[in-house]
Amino acid sequence: MSIPASLIHDLQSVKGFDEKAFLAAHQLPAVTSVRLHPVKQMQSLVRNAIVPWCAEGRVLPERPVFTLDPAYHAGAYYVQEASSMFLDYLFRAVYPERDKLRVLDLCAAPGGKSTLLASALTGESLLVSNEVIRTRASILEENMTRWGFMNTWVTSNDPRDFGKLEGYFDAIVVDAPCSGSGLFRKDARALEEWSENNVALCSQRQQRILADVWPALKEEGVLFYATCSYSPEEDEQILDWLAETYEVETLDIDVPENWNVVKTYSAQGKMAGYRFMPHLVKGEGFFIAAIRKKDETDEIRAPKFKTLHNKTVHAQTTSLLKPGVDYLCLPGKEEFFAINSVHEADFHILSKAVYLRKTGITLGSPTAKEWLPAHELAMSIDIHPDIAKIELEKEQALRFLKKEDFGVDAAPKGWLLVTYKGWGLGWVKSLGNRFNNYLPKHWRIRMDISDADWA
Structure with a gap:
């Protein structure tokens, strides 16, 4: 790797710069590091070297193919540069x-x-x-x-x-x-x-x-x-x-x-x-x-607002989120979403000033016969622990993430949370002898998984 001479010249006066050591470091591969999710704990990564300034950061000895790890897709860790x-x-x-x-x-x-x-x-x-x-x-x-x-x-x-x-x-x-x-x-x-x-x-x-x-x-x-x-x-x-x-x-x-x-x-x-x-x-x-x-600054005041909280839909969704979660159920364009009750005024302030792409956790939408769960709900740390699940092994999980047949023959009819090591990956609807996969199309794995390590 050839570092631009003009950059080297500019850095001569920078504290901590050592030209010889700096250039030598740039002949080495980049360090691979991840940060563990505080709730979705991944024990197999815990033993790696800790990033000194971040208790949940870990330095890996080599860079794996993260796309072929269902735990990555479940949000059990985030691949982040250590510095x-x-x-x-x-x-x-x-x-x-x-x-x-x-x-x-x-x-x-x-x-x-x-x-x-x-x-x-x-x-x-x-x-x-x-x-x-x-x-x-x-x-x-x-x-x-x-x-x-x-x-x-x-x-x-x-x-x-x-x-x-x-x-x-x-x-x-x-x-x-x-x-x-x-x-x-x-x-x-x-x-x-x-x-x-x-x-x-x-x-x-x-x-x-x-x-x-x-x-x-x-x-x-x-x-x-x-x-x-x-x-x-x-x-x-x-x-x-x-x-x-x-x-x-x-x-x-x-x-x-x-x-x-x-x-x-x-x-x-x-x-x-x-x-x-x-x-x-x-x-x-x-x-x-x-x-x-330290500048003297006025603070924006919360406007008067009429609550958008839908009590009827809230009653339908209490079985979706774990007990003790204090949330409001608000209508989106097509689905309902949950926000912490303390953030209702913030919603009205922000929605008037900026474009909210994602607000809280999207829960899904009701129909005459059932609740259609949203993908965000599957990934939420607040999802109810008693929701019906189907636990998959690594190869099965990757095939689910590719929206392929994941090798489970039958399951009770209804909506099932697909999990890997207990972490949510998405939803399927069991029809008894087959499944409809509701993983969003743009989330699916496009990489060939035939060389994945199934160990």
């Missing part, structure tokens, strides 16, 4: 309670940081995961569906749309579009597309994104700004731009020295940031900082 999991440590340090927070992940696709935040927040907090590019928003929606939390909603809006929600969010995460130099080992396209001009363009875009979303952060709220770029123009210099443009306070969080995370300070405002170098950590290039907003 970016540092958000977990930083977020928990800033918010030790993490209760009743409104959090926005602005540039959220494909969902690594959103699933991480969902794992850290309590049920009364609300996470809004946004992606402006519609195709990427679809991937984000799928990954948040796999994670299965009711208090995570997905939007697809331009950052400026959130500016209308003045003082609404306690925390905003901006993993900004960047020149991608930290991903050279993972993505050959990042290396091909890198240029000094692209760094400059990304820096301008990052400032525009931050300016657009800044009004939505409440006074004393915290911005978590991150990139996968090594370039100071996209990292420390952006922190200086924030300090020059707004009233802010840097949050300087202590980090164990043996983690080899490089703490840096911006040249002008002395704003603290954290750099990850592949020759120092088992991860890729990454930068992140936490900045507290």
Whole structure:
């Protein structure tokens, strides 16, 4: 791998940079890491090396074919780059309670940081995961569906749309579009597309994104700004731009020295940031900082609203969700969905300002004879434990995920939750001697599974 000479030149003054070690690290393959679901525990991955700054993160000795693992499709873990999991440590340090927070992940696709935040927040907090590019928003929606939390909603809006929600969010995460130099080992396209001009363009875009979303952060709220770029123009210099443009306070969080995370300070405002170098950590290039907003900011008020909660449909769905879940049942275009009762006002605020692609957990729809369950319900951590199930082995599960005959001859008639090691994969309707597979078509595996390891 040939690293651009202009990038090497720019990094000479960056704290933690060692040219020889940096170049040597880029001749090695990228590290493979995953983060375990806090509820859908996958014990076979627990024994792998722990990512130091994330208790649920694991470093794998080699990269498996994740598509051929039903546990991946069930949301038992998320494949995430280890360095970016540092958000977990930083977020928990800033918010030790993490209760009743409104959090926005602005540039959220494909969902690594959103699933991480969902794992850290309590049920009364609300996470809004946004992606402006519609195709990427679809991937984000799928990954948040796999994670299965009711208090995570997905939007697809331009950052400026959130500016209308003045003082609404306690925390905003901006993993900004960047020149991608930290991903050279993972993505050959990042290396091909890198240029000094692209760094400059990304820096301008990052400032525009931050300016657009800044009004939505409440006074004393915290911005978590991150990139996968090594370039100071996209990292420390952006922190200086924030300090020059707004009233802010840097949050300087202590980090164990043996983690080899490089703490840096911006040249002008002395704003603290954290750099990850592949020759120092088992991860890729990454930068992140936490900045507290000190600007005086009004907060949006909840409008008066008439509840949309459907008590009749709610009574029909109590057997779908586990006892003790306090939820409202609201109508969508074709199906009903569940949200935490404490988030009813949030629904009315957000639905007036942004496009809600996914709100809470879609439950399905009633017919004259039965309830038609939604795929989201199958993936939910709140699904009722007594729902009728059919447990599949690995080969059977993969064939189900390919929408093929999965080798079960018969089962009691009716709707069955298809599970693998107890984790939901989707729905089938048993007709007694055959099954109708209701896995959404765009979720099916297209890869040849003939070489899969059935052990």
